[in-house]
Amino acid sequence: MATLADTLLKDLEDLEEENFNNNNDGIKKIKFEEQYEEDDYEEIVDAIEEFLNDKKKKCERKISELLYDEDFLKTMNHIKNYIIEEEAEKLKNEEGTKDTEDGDENEDNIKRKKAKYNSDDENPLNDNNPNDEEVLIEKCIELIIKIDTEILNIHKYLKDIYSTKFPELDSIVYTPLEYISVVSRIKNESDIKNIDFSDILPNTTVMAIVVASSMTTGIKLPDHLLKSCMSFCNEALELNENRQNILIYLENKMFLLAPNLTMLLGSALTARLISCVGSLKNLSVTSSQNLIVVGNSKKSILGLSNVNKTFGVGILSTSEIVQSVPDAYKKKAINLLAGKCSLASRIDYFKKYKEGQYGLLLREYVINHLIKLQEPPPMKQKKILPIPDEKKGRKRGGKRYRKLKEKTEITELRKQINRLPFGPNTNEDFYTFTDQNTALLNSNITKLKYQTKQKTNIPKKKNASAQSSGATGGLSSSLIFTPLHGIELFNPSINKTTSETRENKYFSSLSQFRKV
Known part of the structure; x- marks a missing residue:
């Protein structure tokens, strides 16, 4: 028989269960309503915030696949x-x-x-x-x-x-690997003076980074x-x-792929050249002019002069053949080497001369050609003068030679100056230290000029015609001006006859003996 106390306890338990169920139903209703409201009024989350939240959850993110x-x-x-x-x-x-113990230890390390x-x-x-x-x-x-x-x-x-953090670093360091290595050393530090960059960058870029970091506007x-x-x-x-x-692996195995090119350039340089181009086929297709620029890298100079810097020069400029040549011949050496490299790459692509003997011949040809270029030009030999002939040469004469001689003939004035008169002393010139005759200094030099002989060249035909012709000139006339009569007609033939009659006297050549 159940007592009164037991019945009361059961009633209380039933009441508690009912209350608990009612509460659960209410909570479910509230949650359902909230979900419904969220579906209607769901906020759009920013993509950048989601990206940053994912980064916070994942401390280290992998980017390289x-x-x-x-x-x-x-x-x-x-x-x-x-x-x-x-x-x-x-x-x-x-x-x-x-066989030493150290050698055994090295072998053990290599095996590990x-x-x-x-x-x-x-x-x-x-x-x-x-x-x-x-x-x-x-x-x-x-x-x-x-x-x-x-x-x-x-x-x-x-x-x-x-x-x-450091916005100016991008404009100072250009190459990707240098930029990455600098960032890995700077991290989040504000004072960069104590960080060592000597094994990565030259001193000029290090100084530029230090100065830029002191003036940067970046945030940690x-x-x-x-x-x-x-x-x-x-x-x-x-x-x-x-x-x-x-x-390193390609350097050791490059002789199998391109034997002639490795004999010409070397394994390390051949590996770099083929890796830059992409394959041996691409290298064989490229022209020699394009090979000169393969692997070209322009670096920042940061305020220094660009005069001595050679831009536009690629991997071939680092070869032993080009480095052994003086600067004056380096351009010719690179052009010559590029032509032979393109030839050797084509031979290797078609699998000819697998032992590399043709590449060795090309290397010898390039070296010998550059040696010949550096040789000085041959000295000019002194020509010995020929022995003069014993016979005296004939002197040139004639009309043409006479005219040439007249051009260089000494003038009459110079003859007068060159004459050394008796008596007056000569003065010494202060500048030329030569004696000069001062006899003609006080004389009138212009008179001497007019006293010189004026030579007129009259043609022979004109001279002959002038002598033979007895006709009067066009300017001669028979009119005479006299003080007594004025203008008078004058006959010149009368004067001739009168003069002839005067001369035809006793002592004349025409006079004859008279008969008595």
């Missing part, structure tokens, strides 16, 4: 293993046949490094097959281009974020943006390290 690609990681592991093996061989060659990079997957190629190596070389060249694009993307994104970055910037910098530097490893 290439670093997490499986194929890329496999190839990089293989390349790193190859580099480790090459280092081991170099150590063995340096040590020789000596190799085990670190080895994965469970097999190597991407078989070392015994040369075709697979050529495929990997071409793949490495493609990877270098991809790495360059990734670094450029990181550089652009980093500039957008870090411009709030928040923690989440700074962490993302540092993660981007680390990714870019890691990509650059992988790029350097790929170039």
Whole structure:
């Protein structure tokens, strides 16, 4: 039998359950109404705020997709293993046949490094097959281009974020890797004087960065943006390290891909040249004029003169052949080397002269040609005068020679000056230190000029006609002006007759003896 107390407890429990259920129903109704209201009046969230909130949740964001690609990681592991093996061989060659404890320790370290990079997957190629190596070389060249694009993307994104902290840095440091490495060292610090940039930048750019940082209008970055910037910098530097490893691998394997070009330029320069162009096919297609500018990089000079800086010069200017030549011949050396490089790349593309003998001939030709260019011109030999003839040469005479002689003939005035009269002394000229005759200084020189002989050249025909003709001239007349009679007619023949009669007297040549 249930007591009264038990029945009361049961009633109380039932009341509590009913109240609890009613409360739950009310809460559900309120939540439903709130959701309905939210659906009607939902606010549009800004995309930038969402992006920044996601960044806050993720402290470190990854921007490079290439670093997490499986194929890329496999190839990089293989390349790193190859580099480790090459280092081991170099150590063995340096040590020789000596077996020491240090050598064993070095071998153990190399094995550890190799085990670190080895994965469970097999190597991407078989070392015994040369075709697979050529495929990997071409793949490495493609990877270098991809790495360059990734670094450029990181550089652009980093500039957008870090411009709030240091907006002037973009105008001072131009190259992407230098900018990224500078940002990784500055971080969020305001005083840059104590930071060392000597291994990255020249002294002029370091001074410019220090001055700009003291006058900057930037603001410190928040923690989440700074962490993302540092993660981007680390990714870019890691990509650059992988790029350097790929170039080392290509230097060692470049003889398989382009033997003649490696014999001409060297493995390191050939790897850089092919990686800049993209492939051996692209290199064979490009002209020699375009090869001169491949790998051209213009850097900021920051207030220095541009006179001694050679812009527009690419990878070929860093070769040993061009560097060994003086500055005056460097332009010719680059042009000559570019022509031979384009020829060697075409030979390598068509798989001819696989041992590289033609590239060696081209190298010898370029070196010999540059040596000949630097040789001084031959000295002018002194010509010995011929022995004069014993016979005296005939002197020129005639009308033409006489006229030439008259042009250079001494004048009458000069003859008078050259005469040394007896008695008066000569004066010494102060400037020329020569004796000069002063006899004609006081004399009238103009009279001497008019006293000179005036030679008139009369033609022979005119002279003969003038002598033979007895006719009077056109100006002669028979009129005479006299003081007594004025104008009178005058007969000149009468004067002749009178003069003849006067002469025809006793002592005349025409007079004869008279008969008595």
